Amino acid sequence: MPATIVVGTQWGDEGKGKFTDLLAGEMSMVVRYQGGHNAGHTLVVDGESFALQLVPSGVLYEHVTPVIGNGVVVDPRVLIAEMDMLESRGVSTGRLRLSGNAHLILPYHQELDALHERHLGKNRLGTTKRGIGPAYADRAMRVGLRVQDLLDPKIFRQKLGAVLEHTNRVLTRVFNRLPVDADEIATEYLDVCAPRLIPHIADAVALVHDELEAGRNVLMEGAQATFLDLDHGTYPFVTSSNPVAGGACTGAGIGPRHVDRVIGIAKAYVTRVGAGPFPTELFDDIGDHLVDVGHEYGTNTGRRRRPGWLDAVMLRYATRVNSLSELAITKLDVLDGLETIRVCVAYEANGERHDQLPYHQSVLHRASPVYEEMPGWLTDLSEVTERSQLPAEAEAYLTFIEQQVGVPVGMVGVGPGRRQVVRFHA
Numbered sequence: 001m002p003a004t005i006v007v008g009t010q011w012g013d014e015g016k017g018k019f020t021d022l023l024a025g026e027m028s029m030v031v032r033y034q035g036g037h038n039a040g041h042t043l044v045v046d047g048e049s050f051a052l053q054l055v056p057s058g059v060l061y062e063h064v065t066p067v068i069g070n071g072v073v074v075d076p077r078v079l080i081a082e083m084d085m086l087e088s089r090g091v092s093t094g095r096l097r098l099s100g101n102a103h104l105i106l107p108y109h110q111e112l113d114a115l116h117e118r119h120l121g122k123n124r125l126g127t128t129k130r131g132i133g134p135a136y137a138d139r140a141m142r143v144g145l146r147v148q149d150l151l152d153p154k155i156f157r158q159k160l161g162a163v164l165e166h167t168n169r170v171l172t173r174v175f176n177r178l179p180v181d182a183d184e185i186a187t188e189y190l191d192v193c194a195p196r197l198i199p200h201i202a203d204a205v206a207l208v209h210d211e212l213e214a215g216r217n218v219l220m221e222g223a224q225a226t227f228l229d230l231d232h233g234t235y236p237f238v239t240s241s242n243p244v245a246g247g248a249c250t251g252a253g254i255g256p257r258h259v260d261r262v263i264g265i266a267k268a269y270v271t272r273v274g275a276g277p278f279p280t281e282l283f284d285d286i287g288d289h290l291v292d293v294g295h296e297y298g299t300n301t302g303r304r305r306r307p308g309w310l311d312a313v314m315l316r317y318a319t320r321v322n323s324l325s326e327l328a329i330t331k332l333d334v335l336d337g338l339e340t341i342r343v344c345v346a347y348e349a350n351g352e353r354h355d356q357l358p359y360h361q362s363v364l365h366r367a368s369p370v371y372e373e374m375p376g377w378l379t380d381l382s383e384v385t386e387r388s389q390l391p392a393e394a395e396a397y398l399t400f401i402e403q404q405v406g407v408p409v410g411m412v413g414v415g416p417g418r419r420q421v422v423r424f425h426a
């Protein structure tokens with residue numbers, strides 16, 4: 001059976017966790033392929049809420065093997081805390097598998113993340129300060145430590161010693177901080193974390209291929225989103241990995257021919273946490289309404305998310321770079337109380353109209369949205385389960401999105417709960 005990818009189409013927090021959880025019912029394996037604990041994926045099942053950062057969203061099903069792929073950066077302390085949290089709530093994490101090729105986040109990555117942000121001052125990116133960028137930077141510099149190094153204390157200490165020669169100089173001479181102590185880190189990672197994680201460490205590529213070859217369904221769960229992608233997002237206001245669908249191939253070790261379905265998750269409006277351009281951003285009462293009704297505060301950092309109208313230009317671009325086969329529109333219910341709804345169909349910059357995302361970032365920074373307006377439905381959608389129950393205005397809104405973007409809407413979220421979904425086709 002082929003693989004399905006769930007990918008964010010905006011700036012994150014679209015509801016990837018909810019839809020991964022929903023689809024995981026039909027899967028035998030769910031793989032996280034990039035990012036780290038900068039992600040915050042919320043699942044709501046029977047009124048109970050789970051906020052996951054590293055553990056794949058399929059973990060709630062007993063028949064699913066959750067896998068953390070090689071493309072993820074893992075802070076073992078956070079992973080263990082999350083496993084403990086799940087176990088204490090009756091969710092077994094025994095099936096969790098962790099790629100030996102995934103890179104480790106070490107305490108100095110977090111310190112460097114915070115120091116870089118402080119150094120940038122008013123130009124800061126607004127990172128989650130989880131050490132994501134510095135950990136991926138070490139990976140690219142080929143001085144990173146990997147999960148498999150937890151299996152070999154001698155090699156772990158050797159690599160740590162080598163990287164700290166450089167990192168401690170940076171910390172002390174560039175940032176005027178105290179050096180970090182290799183022994184302290186080795187004790188925590190090797191003596192405390194390793195015994196807990198070693199039973200879960202596996203050859204994740206082999207696991208995924210065994211599953212695919214056995215004809216079972218594998219779901220790839222993206223974290224972050226297209227516009228936070230290191231290559232395709234609003235650089236430098238991006239994360240340091242590749243959330244786009246292509247990232248699922250490198251981050252889980254499959255080729256593109258294994259993928260036959262790519263589901264783009266899009267909020268019925270847009271939010272962004274952290275700095276960077278946002279053409280449809282709202283600073284008015286409607287923005288406050290979206291934040292209040294949509295509870296738009298970071299799952300992870302608690303920061304208020306910046307709100308804006310849906311942007312079809314972004315979605316056209318996301319459709320291209322991810323080869324989306326369908327869209328899942330989430331949080332449609334958050335628009336319930338609005339009399340008029342707007343969708344950005346193009347940008348205007350320097351007197352020119354742009355139907356596609358301008359490749360030059362300066363143009364995007366200056367872009368003003370061209371809106372089309374349509375009437376709201378002023379009806380509570382939270383109990384809707386069938387397409388036929390949607391008010392005509394909501395149906396028209398979804399059809400308009402399909403026409404603008406050129407891919408079908410396959411699913412619509414009408415509330416945070418697992419069952420609050422309208423499926424347009426099986």
Ligand code: GDP
Pocket residue numbers: 008012013014015016017018039040041042043044294295299329330331332333334412413414415416417
């Ligand atoms: P993710 O990072 O893409 O997994 O998204 P988050 O979990 O960070 O943010 C999405 C938030 O919206 C979470 O609080 C979800 O419980 C909630 N949510 C997801 N889908 C819907 C929906 O259709 N309607 C409403 N009202 N909330 C939703």
Ligand code: IMO
Pocket residue numbers: 008011012013014038039040041125126127128129130131132133222223224225228237238239240273274275
């Ligand atoms: P999920 O998976 C929303 C943002 C940060 C910052 C930028 C870089 O829940 O959708 P980083 O710490 O990754 O170096 O920060 O990316 N960011 C997210 N925004 N949702 C996320 O994840 C995010 N992960 C990172 O706010 O702007």
Ligand code: MG
Pocket residue numbers: 012013014039040041042299
């Ligand atoms: Mg999130």
